[in-house]
Amino acid sequence: MKSTQEVLQSFETTMERYMAELNELDMNELLQKENEEEWSIGQMYVHLIQSALFMQLRNIERCLANDEQTVHADTEKTELGSQIFELGQFPPIRVKLPASPQYIPQPPESKQQLFEGLQQVLEQMRSKAAVLDEVTIGRKVLHPSMGALNAQEWFELIAMHYRHHFLQLDRLKLNLGL
DSSP: OOOHHHHHHHHHHHHHHHHHHHHHOOHHHHHOOSSTTSOOHHHHHHHHHHHIIIIIHHHHHHHHHTOTTEEOTTOOBOHHHHHHHHHTSOOSSOOOOOSSTTTSOOOOSOHHHHHHHHHHHHHHHHHHHHHHTTOOOOOEEEETTTEEEOHHHHHHHHHHHHHHHHHHHHHHHHHTTO
16 A cells, blocks of 8 residues: 555645646536437536545544544455555546436536535545554445445545546546547
C-alpha cells in the first residue's frame, strides 16, 4: 500500500488533469451524449465528485469515528477488493452501473459547479491526508463489491477511482469528436 502522501500527490496530479480537461470544454460539450445509454462528460464529473464526497470520504469519517456502520478490523476484503489493492488500480474495463436514479448522475448545472466540486474533493483529501498520517488502522466500512476497507484504503480508493475514469473521459471525448 502506498503512503498517504504518495496517494495524495498522485491524486493532486490527477486533479490537475481533470481541471485542465474541464477548462477546455464548454457546457454544450459537457452535456453532449453519444446516446441515451451513455453518460455525458459532465455526468461523469458529477459522479466522481458525488462518490468522493458522499460515499468514500464519508466512509473515511466512519472508520475514524468508529461509528455503527463500521466492522471489526479483522474483517477482510473480497477477492476483487484484494486484487484491486494489490494492483493499485481498477482493471481497465468498463463498469456498467444499474440504470436507476440512484446510480445515474444528474447533468451539471454549470462548469462552476464542477470546478467547485472538484476543489471541495481536493480540499477534503488534503485534510484527510493530514489526519490519516496520525492514526492507526482501525475499524472498517464495507464496500459493496470490495469488502471491508479501512480509512487509508478508502482514501486510496478515491485516487484509484478518479484515475480509472480517465478511460471513460478519453472514450467519451473520442466518441464525441472532441
